[in-house]
Amino acid sequence: xxDFNQELDARGLNxxxxxxxxxxxxxxxxxxxVLKIIATxxxxxxxxxxxxxxxxxxxxxxSENDGEFQFLLKKxx
Amino acid sequence: xSGKNLxxxxxxxxxxxxxxxxxxxxxxxxxxxxxxxxxxFYGLQLLKKDLSLSVSPLGxxxxxxxxxxxxxxxxxxxxxxxxxxxMTGMMKSTIKSKGVASVAELRSLCLEAxxxxxxxxxxIDLFDxxxxxxxxxxxxxxxxxxxxxxxESDINLFI
Numbered sequence: 001x002x003d004f005n006q007e008l009d010a011r012g013l014n015x016x017x018x019x020x021x022x023x024x025x026x027x028x029x030x031x032x033x034v035l036k037i038i039a040t041x042x043x044x045x046x047x048x049x050x051x052x053x054x055x056x057x058x059x060x061x062x063s064e065n066d067g068e069f070q071f072l073l074k075k076x077x
Numbered sequence: 078x079s080g081k082n083l084x085x086x087x088x089x090x091x092x093x094x095x096x097x098x099x100x101x102x103x104x105x106x107x108x109x110x111x112x113x114x115x116x117x118f119y120g121l122q123l124l125k126k127d128l129s130l131s132v133s134p135l136g137x138x139x140x141x142x143x144x145x146x147x148x149x150x151x152x153x154x155x156x157x158x159x160x161x162x163x164m165t166g167m168m169k170s171t172i173k174s175k176g177v178a179s180v181a182e183l184r185s186l187c188l189e190a191x192x193x194x195x196x197x198x199x200x201i202d203l204f205d206x207x208x209x210x211x212x213x214x215x216x217x218x219x220x221x222x223x224x225x226x227x228x229e230s231d232i233n234l235f236i
Contacts, residue, residue, distance in 0.1 A: 012176045013176045014175055014176040014177045014178075015100070015177075016100050016103060016104040016107070016178075017176070017177075017178050019104060019107055020103055020104070020107050020186055023107035041176075051107070051108065054108045054109070055107075055108055055109060
């Protein structure tokens with residue numbers, strides 16, 4: 001996966017905490033910066049897609065490896 | 078920011094039913110919604126500084142029981158003294174072990190995200206609820222206050 005500016009470890013957290021923590025992290029970032037999120041909640045796959053669509057932040061990548069999900073969110077303008 | 082509005086009427090004061098209003102409100106706020114929550118009747122319990130919420134298996138056949146208790150316990154078993162405290166303790170430890178936030182945590186995340194919380198004045202009078210027992214971040218209002226928000230809102234939920 002490509003470069004990122006900030007990282008969020010949301011492993012072990014359940015809905016809606018991964019989204020809420022990601023939102024908090026994004027608030028402190030500037031437009032164009034990328035947040036990498038690692039989560040274990042299977043529901044977070046759909047939820048991060050929905051979050052990106054509704055907030056204007058771009059979901060650049062989403063992948064699964066061994067029960068862990070990785071997301072790259074680029075902060076919108 | 079979407080600039081959309083959401084209102085939720087929270088009417089239930091049990092540990093299990095505390096979750097839907099706070100989960101939806103905190104998530105909506107994260108999505109850019111302006112959120113107003115109205116707490117009425119037993120929902121006022123969710124505004125107490127000291128959140129001592131319980132869950133009861135009584136009259137709730139949908140509640141999963143541990144250790145196959147639903148098989149060997151008749152419905153009457155759920156009325157045994159101490160059963161409610163036991164089920165509440167079990168649910169709290171399950172919540173923790175599954176990485177689900179506590180009600181208090183979700184409530185403070187809502188407040189942090191500027192979710193507006195309004196307590197029903199009539200319920201406070203009806204049940205003699207003390208103002209000092211409630212968190213300070215709330216406003217009080219009545220049905221007309223609710224509609225002032227709901228009339229301008231995109232989504233209105235009754236929970």
